Amino acid sequence: MKIGVFICHCGENISRTVDCPRVAETCEKIPGVEFSIDYKYMCSDPGQKLIKDAVEIHKLDAIVVGSCSPNMHERTFRSAAVAAGINPFLVEIANLREHCSWVHEDVESATQKAIELVRMAVEKVKRDKPLSKIKVPVTKRVLVIGGGIAGIQAALDVANAGYDVVLVEKEPSIGGHMSQLSETFPTLDCSQCILTPRMVEVNQHPRIKLLTYSEVEKIEGFIGNFKATIRKKARHINEDICSGCGQCVSKCPIKKKAFSSFEEGLAYRPAVYIPFPQAVPNIPVIDESVCTYYRNGKCGMCVKACDRQAIDFDQKDTMMVADVGAVIVATGYKLYSIGKQPLGSKYKGYGEYGYGKYKDVIDGLQFERIASASGPTSGEIKRPSDGKEPKKIVFIQCVGSRDPAKGISYCSKICCMYTAKQAMLFRHKVHDGEAYVFYMDIRAGGKMYEEFVRRAIEEDHVNYIRGRVSRIYEENGKYIVKGEDTIAGVPVNIDADMVVLASAMIPHDNAPGLAQKVGIPYDKYGFYNESHPKLKPVESTTAGVFLAGACNAPRDIPESVAMASAAASKAIILFSSDSLEREPVVARVNEDLCAGCFYCRKVCPFGAVEVRDIKDMNGVVYKEVAYINQGVCQGCGTCTATCLSKSIELAGFNNEEIFAEIAAL
Amino acid sequence: MDELRRFARELLLKKEVAAVIGYEQVGEARTRPVVITDPDECRRLVLNEYCLNNLVVYLNRARIKALARSKEGIRKLAVVAKPCDIRSIVALIQENQIRRENLMILSMNCHGVVRDFGCEFNGDNLAAKCISCNTQSSTYADKSFGEVREIPKFTGKLEYDLSEIEQLPPSKRMEFFREQFDKCIKCYACRAVCPLCYCQRCITDKTIPRWIESSSHSRGNFAWNIVRALHLSGRCTGCGECERACPMDIPLSLLNRKMAMKSKELFGYESGKSTDNPTLVGSYDQKDSDELFM
Amino acid sequence: MDNKEKHIENGWEPKIVAFVCNWCTYAGADLAGTSRLKYPANMKIIRVMCSGAVDPVFILKAFERGADGVLVSGCHPNDCHYNAGNFHARRRWDLFHALLDFAGIEKERLQFSWISASEGKKFADVVTKITNDIKMIGPFKGYQEMNRQFTTEFPEQEKEKLVQQCTEAEAVNG
Amino acid sequence: MADAGLTYGYFPGCSQKGSAREYEMSLLKVAGKLGIDLKEIDDWSCCGATSAHATNHRLANALAMRNMLLAEQQGLETLVAPCAACFNRLITTKAECRNHPESKKDVEELLSASVSNTTSILNVIDLFDKASNGLIGSGRVRDMKGLKAACYYGCLLVRPPELIDTDDSEQPDSMERIVKATGADVVEWNYRTECCGAAHSISRRDIVVDLSKRIIDDALMHGANVIIVACPMCHTNLDMRQRVMRRMYPSHKEIPVLYLTELIGLSLGFTESELGIDLHYIRFNMPNEIMNQTAQA
Numbered sequence A: 001m002k003i004g005v006f007i008c009h010c011g012e013n014i015s016r017t018v019d020c021p022r023v024a025e026t027c028e029k030i031p032g033v034e035f036s037i038d039y040k041y042m043c044s045d046p047g048q049k050l051i052k053d054a055v056e057i058h059k060l061d062a063i064v065v066g067s068c069s070p071n072m073h074e075r076t077f078r079s080a081a082v083a084a085g086i087n088p089f090l091v092e093i094a095n096l097r098e099h100c101s102w103v104h105e106d107v108e109s110a111t112q113k114a115i116e117l118v119r120m121a122v123e124k125v126k127r128d129k130p131l132s133k134i135k136v137p138v139t140k141r142v143l144v145i146g147g148g149i150a151g152i153q154a155a156l157d158v159a160n161a162g163y164d165v166v167l168v169e170k171e172p173s174i175g176g177h178m179s180q181l182s183e184t185f186p187t188l189d190c191s192q193c194i195l196t197p198r199m200v201e202v203n204q205h206p207r208i209k210l211l212t213y214s215e216v217e218k219i220e221g222f223i224g225n226f227k228a229t230i231r232k233k234a235r236h237i238n239e240d241i242c243s244g245c246g247q248c249v250s251k252c253p254i255k256k257k258a259f260s261s262f263e264e265g266l267a268y269r270p271a272v273y274i275p276f277p278q279a280v281p282n283i284p285v286i287d288e289s290v291c292t293y294y295r296n297g298k299c300g301m302c303v304k305a306c307d308r309q310a311i312d313f314d315q316k317d318t319m320m321v322a323d324v325g326a327v328i329v330a331t332g333y334k335l336y337s338i339g340k341q342p343l344g345s346k347y348k349g350y351g352e353y354g355y356g357k358y359k360d361v362i363d364g365l366q367f368e369r370i371a372s373a374s375g376p377t378s379g380e381i382k383r384p385s386d387g388k389e390p391k392k393i394v395f396i397q398c399v400g401s402r403d404p405a406k407g408i409s410y411c412s413k414i415c416c417m418y419t420a421k422q423a424m425l426f427r428h429k430v431h432d433g434e435a436y437v438f439y440m441d442i443r444a445g446g447k448m449y450e451e452f453v454r455r456a457i458e459e460d461h462v463n464y465i466r467g468r469v470s471r472i473y474e475e476n477g478k479y480i481v482k483g484e485d486t487i488a489g490v491p492v493n494i495d496a497d498m499v500v501l502a503s504a505m506i507p508h509d510n511a512p513g514l515a516q517k518v519g520i521p522y523d524k525y526g527f528y529n530e531s532h533p534k535l536k537p538v539e540s541t542t543a544g545v546f547l548a549g550a551c552n553a554p555r556d557i558p559e560s561v562a563m564a565s566a567a568a569s570k571a572i573i574l575f576s577s578d579s580l581e582r583e584p585v586v587a588r589v590n591e592d593l594c595a596g597c598f599y600c601r602k603v604c605p606f607g608a609v610e611v612r613d614i615k616d617m618n619g620v621v622y623k624e625v626a627y628i629n630q631g632v633c634q635g636c637g638t639c640t641a642t643c644l645s646k647s648i649e650l651a652g653f654n655n656e657e658i659f660a661e662i663a664a665l
Numbered sequence B: 001m002d003e004l005r006r007f008a009r010e011l012l013l014k015k016e017v018a019a020v021i022g023y024e025q026v027g028e029a030r031t032r033p034v035v036i037t038d039p040d041e042c043r044r045l046v047l048n049e050y051c052l053n054n055l056v057v058y059l060n061r062a063r064i065k066a067l068a069r070s071k072e073g074i075r076k077l078a079v080v081a082k083p084c085d086i087r088s089i090v091a092l093i094q095e096n097q098i099r100r101e102n103l104m105i106l107s108m109n110c111h112g113v114v115r116d117f118g119c120e121f122n123g124d125n126l127a128a129k130c131i132s133c134n135t136q137s138s139t140y141a142d143k144s145f146g147e148v149r150e151i152p153k154f155t156g157k158l159e160y161d162l163s164e165i166e167q168l169p170p171s172k173r174m175e176f177f178r179e180q181f182d183k184c185i186k187c188y189a190c191r192a193v194c195p196l197c198y199c200q201r202c203i204t205d206k207t208i209p210r211w212i213e214s215s216s217h218s219r220g221n222f223a224w225n226i227v228r229a230l231h232l233s234g235r236c237t238g239c240g241e242c243e244r245a246c247p248m249d250i251p252l253s254l255l256n257r258k259m260a261m262k263s264k265e266l267f268g269y270e271s272g273k274s275t276d277n278p279t280l281v282g283s284y285d286q287k288d289s290d291e292l293f294m
Numbered sequence C: 001m002d003n004k005e006k007h008i009e010n011g012w013e014p015k016i017v018a019f020v021c022n023w024c025t026y027a028g029a030d031l032a033g034t035s036r037l038k039y040p041a042n043m044k045i046i047r048v049m050c051s052g053a054v055d056p057v058f059i060l061k062a063f064e065r066g067a068d069g070v071l072v073s074g075c076h077p078n079d080c081h082y083n084a085g086n087f088h089a090r091r092r093w094d095l096f097h098a099l100l101d102f103a104g105i106e107k108e109r110l111q112f113s114w115i116s117a118s119e120g121k122k123f124a125d126v127v128t129k130i131t132n133d134i135k136m137i138g139p140f141k142g143y144q145e146m147n148r149q150f151t152t153e154f155p156e157q158e159k160e161k162l163v164q165q166c167t168e169a170e171a172v173n174g
Numbered sequence D: 001m002a003d004a005g006l007t008y009g010y011f012p013g014c015s016q017k018g019s020a021r022e023y024e025m026s027l028l029k030v031a032g033k034l035g036i037d038l039k040e041i042d043d044w045s046c047c048g049a050t051s052a053h054a055t056n057h058r059l060a061n062a063l064a065m066r067n068m069l070l071a072e073q074q075g076l077e078t079l080v081a082p083c084a085a086c087f088n089r090l091i092t093t094k095a096e097c098r099n100h101p102e103s104k105k106d107v108e109e110l111l112s113a114s115v116s117n118t119t120s121i122l123n124v125i126d127l128f129d130k131a132s133n134g135l136i137g138s139g140r141v142r143d144m145k146g147l148k149a150a151c152y153y154g155c156l157l158v159r160p161p162e163l164i165d166t167d168d169s170e171q172p173d174s175m176e177r178i179v180k181a182t183g184a185d186v187v188e189w190n191y192r193t194e195c196c197g198a199a200h201s202i203s204r205r206d207i208v209v210d211l212s213k214r215i216i217d218d219a220l221m222h223g224a225n226v227i228i229v230a231c232p233m234c235h236t237n238l239d240m241r242q243r244v245m246r247r248m249y250p251s252h253k254e255i256p257v258l259y260l261t262e263l264i265g266l267s268l269g270f271t272e273s274e275l276g277i278d279l280h281y282i283r284f285n286m287p288n289e290i291m292n293q294t295a296q297a
Helices: A020-027 A045-058 A070-083 A097-101 A107-127 A149-160 A176-180 A191-204 A247-251 A292-296 A301-305 A364-371 A415-429 A449-458 A511-518 A557-574 A599-603 A638-642 A655-663 B002-013 B039-044 B062-068 B083-094 B162-167 B170-182 B189-193 B218-232 B241-245 B252-267 C003-009 C025-034 C056-064 C085-102 C120-137 C141-147 C156-173 D013-017 D021-034 D051-055 D057-073 D084-099 D101-111 D124-128 D132-139 D174-181 D205-221 D232-240 D242-248 D260-267 D288-296
Strands: A003-008 A033-039 A062-067 A091-095 A134-137 A141-145 A164-168 A208-211 A214-222 A225-232 A318-324 A326-329 A361-363 A392-399 A434-439 A463-466 A469-475 A478-485 A490-496 A498-503 A545-547 A579-582 A587-589 A609-615 A621-628 A648-650 B017-025 B031-036 B076-081 B103-108 B143-145 C016-021 C043-048 C069-074 C110-114 D007-010 D037-040 D078-080 D120-122 D148-151 D226-229 D257-259
Touching: A003 A020, A003 A045, A003 A107, A020 A033, A020 A107, A033 A045, A045 A062, A045 A070, A062 A070, A062 A107, A070 A091, A070 C025, A091 A097, A091 A107, A097 A107, A097 C025, A107 A655, A107 C043, A141 A149, A141 A214, A141 A318, A149 A164, A149 A176, A149 A191, A149 A208, A149 A326, A149 A557, A164 A214, A164 A225, A176 A191, A176 A364, A191 A208, A214 A511, A225 A326, A247 A301, A326 A511, A326 A557, A361 A364, A364 A415, A364 A498, A392 A415, A392 A478, A392 A490, A415 A434, A415 A449, A415 A498, A434 A478, A463 A478, A478 A498, A545 A557, A587 A621, A599 A609, A599 A621, A599 A638, A638 A648, A638 C085, A655 C043, A655 C056, B002 B017, B002 B039, B002 B076, B002 B103, B002 B143, B017 B039, B017 B062, B017 B103, B031 B039, B062 B076, B076 B083, B083 B103, B162 B252, B170 B218, B170 C141, B189 B241, B218 B252, B218 C056, B218 C085, B218 C141, B241 B252, B252 C085, C016 C025, C016 C056, C016 C120, C025 C043, C025 C120, C043 C120, C056 C069, C056 C085, C056 C141, C069 C085, C069 C120, C085 C110, C110 C120, D013 D021, D013 D084, D013 D232, D021 D037, D021 D132, D021 D257, D021 D260, D051 D057, D057 D078, D057 D084, D057 D101, D084 D101, D084 D120, D084 D232, D120 D124, D124 D174, D124 D260, D132 D174, D148 D174, D174 D260, D205 D226, D205 D232, D205 D242, D226 D232, D226 D260, D232 D242, D232 D257, D257 D260
Parallel strands: A003 A033, A003 A062, A062 A091, A141 A164, A141 A326, A164 A208, A326 A545, A361 A498, A392 A434, A392 A498, A434 A463, B017 B076, B076 B103, B103 B143, C016 C043, C016 C069, C069 C110, D007 D037, D007 D078, D078 D120, D148 D226, D226 D257
Antiparallel strands: A134 A579, A214 A225, A225 A318, A469 A478, A478 A490, A587 A648, A609 A621, B017 B031
């Protein structure tokens, strides 16, 4: 094998501390190296031409480039190799810049190290095998998990591009948190007015299959070829027959047993209910836990009320399987539980604010419902405890957020804005009301956001106090909010009628559970990790799984929508060809030597290892061996290291190559 | 003993099993493994304190497996296994090497075995693995023979004490093991008797690349013995056959025992306890210790 | 004069190998470079796809090839590019480290870390620390002596030749 | 936590022998009756509170550790420190030595002994919580119904949250659970974990009187007829300083302040003087219902 070594100066970036000519000279003496040269900019057009020419003149079989990190220019040099007629996997990069010249000062030792790095690459390339990209077919259908604004946007974008979508929502209706909001910042337009047309569009779109009251049970497979199992929970209503007339709902005798989760516990709902009037689909659900029929087999008022016989008490959960090529995860967020610390929770809670103990200490979403025209008070600002109009409301920002002592260090991003909005709405509705906001900093980065907050302060006269609140307690029907004004440097006591806590956005409790089903990593809070924080913000690290909205980090509506459209376009890009090409770095089993212990199967994070039977001439299985599905394998190599009989090799990083690198030390 | 013979004979007569793997007496204080397919040969079977071999190793041998295979499919094999040997069976089931349903386990209520053939069975000559044995019978057995008796109290002396070696400073420990491993002649008897060393091709026989040097220098010897112990970590059930088989008297079970202790200490794992347990290697707990990692 | 000074006075520089995962630690090492952080030049990196792909025998091989210290580094738990590779690696290293420790290999010789792509500083710190640790305990004589020790007695001249041959053979066969 | 038949080390601290000797009297009586064996550690010394830890950090650590070391040497795995300040000093030093090896080394040098730092530390609430339903309930001879108790935790028993294993530093429940086991009612009130002024009692009486009065007034406003404490300093400020409050605020309404152990003692049938309740400044009058019960018994 004839190897060419090309040492790049990277202007002066490498050559300042590494004696590049000497490296090239020394490396020429390594057995197998036919040609060695150094050059100012190897990645430049003349540099690449130098490589091509050298390959031709010296009949090179493989090349080693001593340059910057392979993360920068491996692709460049592989393309150059291909242009010169060399298999792209017979190219190795010795990282002389990030791992050598930039981190060392002494020329002698840096040069010595550079030589050794090149030698290691040469030894590896000698054992490299030509590889070709793997082709896998693509199922052109997307699974969208979560029917909030992000999921809705993603589903519509994909469907409008002409591809099928399966949209799964765990609640009885799509709409998510956005459907609960009163008005949105910074324009103060009505949330439902802009959302409901999109919800209807989803329901009517011929390419969207909407599965509400459903959850993803498991996802198998790999990019282009996922198989999702979805549990459709029993609604106890026959969806095909139900006309959504709501007769059953109005006749249900259970009036005050269950709180409406849509109304954030501020109102009751019957046992058979539609979460909110604009729900999509407009089909009720029977809540078994409170329905009289499920307790004693009696009642049946809803059955009598329904003139289409749509009530089906015996309905069971059903499972269905969807073949999809890409998954968009848009599962959203929930609010930090701000009451007393729940048992076993990693979040400390704010016992000192008395949430859960005092009825008029509420969280941001509850205030949204109170302020919403469709809410339990029809949009009039009233206290939950006695229904009176509060004249003085204290808003507290950063409840949970930016408070490592309570378990969360991050900023929830939207609270500054929605607090300003809520204070403003209160001032608009209660003209003689006083609004106070305790804040740590005001973070209003966004188009028209800062102006919006200034408007709250200057035009609507919301009192902003910079400082934290230490305690809230009830005294004579008032809530005494004890805080500090850190600008004036004085303690502040406000006797409020109502307190609104802008609590942190956190992932759903089962976010890690879903991540494990889908096979994507998450951070310590349970937010799903993007593949690259800057350049791949909507890709998860699992190929073919994309992220949209607040399941990734706290996001506001425009960001969630932007992410959703980005995720949709990533899926559409994937569908632009009929098959996918992927890196050939995959593991392969030597079936002759496999002992069939299946440790590889146990460690494989992707379920890529399958069982293959080896039969004797009578057709009796006498041995089971491991077989790795090339499409599913992501090439981590954990199986190769676990295999006791060393019967698995990872292409591109096989054991011989690594041994050669070690030997070249 | 008679009961075992009768039972085994019945199994073969009724064609419930293809063969019985057991022990036969040779001389006064010695037994050897025997594979019986003829019902009448069952009278050769014995059960006593000299049944040292771990017969489980044969279950995974190609020739024995072939006995069980016929045109109709797989037939059962019967194996005589001490309760401690059954742990190896459990481990092999966990590792997909044998299937419980293809097996008839004939066990005994064990009261210990001798440390080597030819010794008189008493407290002085008790095998090391029996000293603190707590598995005198096994729930995995299909049938157990013999009556329950106490294991004699150990009155002899062990050649190497694990805790003493643990106390040595690292350099002394390395010296100790190097001296021991230097004795190794790479006969691989340890591998041949080990029920869990079932790879078709052992890592040490792999030449492209050469994983473990087989030439006769300390480096290769060290690597072989370390890798042997590593590959058995969390798997070895402590039958001690490797040490008994070693012609150079290398105290191999020291390493195995140490790793078994570590597995228990770090992960609460004991190999061969239950077929329901996930294997130690091949599973993980998010809460595994992070102490080692900077 | 402490050990470290003694070893350095002899002009000895340790040889250290790092097996690092492609996604986190290799990228972290890149960041250390981009940030122009400085660390000793003793460590050479071998890139693998995941810390879960590092076979313990690689480490023995490194020692056989004269490494005085070895580092294995990957993504933080729950941050693995492959979801769980590092969890499997962690168990493997817990066991292997215990075994080497029992066999008398100093704990400093084989070290482990989790370094993410954003922890360039940590990478530089870890390299500096491990280099200093190894400088303190000196060359890995225990292993390097074994390299020259045959279990069968050969005449002195023959022995030299054999060592030479063995070394060359390995250089080719790996 | 507390189990009958177990032996616990007992670290009294200065207050138990002086200003709060009724706390010790009642604790020992109650423990004896419930079968909790408290063994006073031999040769104990100051815990390092207030003066030491305000002036010399090393001395404060060494003093606290000295007592834990004594417990260790005397074979006592668990140490009960009824005084909240002692309790806080001990756990603080324990945590510091656990988290900072250099502090541990320093303390070991000062004490000329090596320390394993494994003694577990309990306050009185810990001691009776969890076991309270079983032990106190079964030993109870008087139902304390009619008492409306305001449980006051103060600061040192619940803070800092990272060191203290409590259900919730801001809304604790543990003392209430114990009080309910005696049959007494608990009132919901606001100042359960506010500051009483603590050691400023001596240097800045004015501050303490104001702070403590707030607490007392809030308890009264929420209908309490007794305040329950588990800290000698809280007791001093809330009980003794009411005499000053009476002088400064003519409208001040008095409320008796009992140690938690005294309340338990009453429910177990001890008399007020056995428990030292008659050593307080504000008189505690047993409600009639309870008195009648005693008469019947």
